[in-house]
Amino acid sequence: MRGCxxxxxxxxxxxxxxxxxxxxxxxxxxxFDNEMLIQVQALNIDSASFTQIxxxxxxxxxxxxxxxxxxxxxxxxxxxxVTGSGGMLIGTIKAIGKDLTDRxxxxxxxxxxxxxxxxxxxxxxxxxxxxxxxxxxxIIGTAVLxxxxxxxxxxxxxxxxxxxxxxxxxxxxAQTRKLVKKGQTVLVLGANGKSGLLCCYEAxxxxxxxxxxxxxxxxxxxxxxxxxxxxxxxxxxxxxxxPIQTLEEVLNVTNGKEIDVAINCVNVPNTExxxxxxxxxxxxxxxxxxATSFTKAALGAEGVGKDVHMIIGNGYSLNHADITLDDxxxxxxxxxxxxxxxx
Amino acid sequence: MRGCxxxxxxxxxxxxxxxxxxxxxxxxxxxFDNEMLIQVQALNIDSASFTQIxxxxxxxxxxxxxxxxxxxxxxxxxxxxVTGSGGMLIGTIKAIGKDLTDRxxxxxxxxxxxxxxxxxxxxxxxxxxxxxxxxxxxIIGTAVLxxxxxxxxxxxxxxxxxxxxxxxxxxxxAQTRKLVKKGQTVLVLGANGKSGLLCCYEAxxxxxxxxxxxxxxxxxxxxxxxxxxxxxxxxxxxxxxxPIQTLEEVLNVTNGKEIDVAINCVNVPNTExxxxxxxxxxxxxxxxxxATSFTKAALGAEGVGKDVHMIIGNGYSLNHADITLDDxxxxxxxxxxxxxxxx
Numbered sequence: 001m002r003g004c005x006x007x008x009x010x011x012x013x014x015x016x017x018x019x020x021x022x023x024x025x026x027x028x029x030x031x032f033d034n035e036m037l038i039q040v041q042a043l044n045i046d047s048a049s050f051t052q053i054x055x056x057x058x059x060x061x062x063x064x065x066x067x068x069x070x071x072x073x074x075x076x077x078x079x080x081x082v083t084g085s086g087g088m089l090i091g092t093i094k095a096i097g098k099d100l101t102d103r104x105x106x107x108x109x110x111x112x113x114x115x116x117x118x119x120x121x122x123x124x125x126x127x128x129x130x131x132x133x134x135x136x137x138x139i140i141g142t143a144v145l146x147x148x149x150x151x152x153x154x155x156x157x158x159x160x161x162x163x164x165x166x167x168x169x170x171x172x173x174a175q176t177r178k179l180v181k182k183g184q185t186v187l188v189l190g191a192n193g194k195s196g197l198l199c200c201y202e203a204x205x206x207x208x209x210x211x212x213x214x215x216x217x218x219x220x221x222x223x224x225x226x227x228x229x230x231x232x233x234x235x236x237x238x239x240x241x242x243p244i245q246t247l248e249e250v251l252n253v254t255n256g257k258e259i260d261v262a263i264n265c266v267n268v269p270n271t272e273x274x275x276x277x278x279x280x281x282x283x284x285x286x287x288x289x290x291a292t293s294f295t296k297a298a299l300g301a302e303g304v305g306k307d308v309h310m311i312i313g314n315g316y317s318l319n320h321a322d323i324t325l326d327d328x329x330x331x332x333x334x335x336x337x338x339x340x341x342x343x
Numbered sequence: 344m345r346g347c348x349x350x351x352x353x354x355x356x357x358x359x360x361x362x363x364x365x366x367x368x369x370x371x372x373x374x375f376d377n378e379m380l381i382q383v384q385a386l387n388i389d390s391a392s393f394t395q396i397x398x399x400x401x402x403x404x405x406x407x408x409x410x411x412x413x414x415x416x417x418x419x420x421x422x423x424x425v426t427g428s429g430g431m432l433i434g435t436i437k438a439i440g441k442d443l444t445d446r447x448x449x450x451x452x453x454x455x456x457x458x459x460x461x462x463x464x465x466x467x468x469x470x471x472x473x474x475x476x477x478x479x480x481x482i483i484g485t486a487v488l489x490x491x492x493x494x495x496x497x498x499x500x501x502x503x504x505x506x507x508x509x510x511x512x513x514x515x516x517a518q519t520r521k522l523v524k525k526g527q528t529v530l531v532l533g534a535n536g537k538s539g540l541l542c543c544y545e546a547x548x549x550x551x552x553x554x555x556x557x558x559x560x561x562x563x564x565x566x567x568x569x570x571x572x573x574x575x576x577x578x579x580x581x582x583x584x585x586p587i588q589t590l591e592e593v594l595n596v597t598n599g600k601e602i603d604v605a606i607n608c609v610n611v612p613n614t615e616x617x618x619x620x621x622x623x624x625x626x627x628x629x630x631x632x633x634a635t636s637f638t639k640a641a642l643g644a645e646g647v648g649k650d651v652h653m654i655i656g657n658g659y660s661l662n663h664a665d666i667t668l669d670d671x672x673x674x675x676x677x678x679x680x681x682x683x684x685x686x
Binding site: 018 | 349458616633640643646649652658661
């Protein structure tokens, strides 16, 4: 039997919503023809959720275990009722519904789910370990992925935590590859962060020899760090919440020419105008930062009379996991940095 | 002498911000070479701002006049310090800086400013009338438009209030014209509203005979109204905060096929998923509603594994005023509706 591709057939209450918005979903582990069954090894709990659970339980491991078991038994999914957030899981494929057998995947493959635990049917038999420092919960249990549920096969040639760190921001480099064209000038705001580094790498590959990739960072230290990576043609220092300063610093390295594409990877609010202002008419403004305000972007562009295409960074993009893991394989410099930070 | 194209040369405090973010800007009416001087006839005060002023003044006309004069004298612009909002102005061109003489505009032309009063240098000599019901303040005064300041020439062939009502949402139909291609299937959510009607009209023109424009409305009454306009091929009733219902109703009129473009003109929150879900892979999701949440859109698309292009509706788009006024001229049905509602 086929279920809804978005998993609504498993929603118990309230009726008519998507699984993410549901209070309770079915974690019956008999799969539909368009679902996959996962033998789960670990849950990577969202940081906001794990902090809330730890605090409520006063850091007591047994209480944390009981609280997580309670949530999952009650809701059929690991969605913290206070923070509303979930996380992701790691496991191996246990069964593939017959409508999904054309996927490049076989029983026994190790995967990470790239959709949130807030919409993933989960059943825990036993919690075997709580790794406090890294928000990780090791379990014996099973989960279901819907037809629309995205995932990534974990590669054999790198550490699991390294792959997970990169997959966490996979949407950004994948979208950068699709948006940036040969010969263009591209600004990456927040270029020294995880997604920023990957975007710089992809942008530099796409613009080719005639193009220019400009990395914006906040301080002299970060400038030195980014210059040493060689991932940008130019590195500038500016406060991304100050649009005039940002514009001036950008025009300094472009001979006064407005740029084609700006990519925002800055994790602080009020950086919309700094992203919009340096871009030419009909250029592209790509917001990957979750701190972006829709109205500030929409009204801000109107206020300065800029006909720019403003794009909401979609966490998913076709083949985004492969693109991002390939970047890690190709760029020794990024891999070295990620290994230092995330292993 | 030339000023900054965004008007930063007029910012008095704090230094280094754009005029909109400034506490105080210079309303010295000697213009720079890349500015225009406007003889102002009326201010259309933003509704939130006007309500706040009226309430503070207990509806007393003289107190309202004094309060507005006070704000403008203090800040050099009509930006309500409580709501932060402004409005727009109507006036005639009094002088054009020598660097802007290539514009299709001459002294004496009547215009509406399409940038906010929150960034427009303004000096009021006298407030001649307060029109309470329509948030309009008639004045004798002058204002300055920066090089980047957008405006629209008010046409001779229609009432001023009619033109203003349409110009208020000019970004939406103009972007629709650019995004929608021949033969496509397009969904307009909130199709019976001001921007929705204009988007339906533009979409129907663009998709041609092979295409399909679907208008989504909230009730049987609104369905009847929209069907009578003939602006859509199909009209469906659904709750735009219910993505599953919306998806089902859309697929009902497309023979189960996902659509190419969805345009959100709904002015209530939580309609992101209803806009995303019916769209095919690599299709376009265009959010014109100011109630859109950036994070709900970004995380929502990821949650259902949809590789869609999500666009932030820019209030400005090249020639957006002309496109919108032309729509009003071409479509008697829209003009009749707007005349009924806004004259």
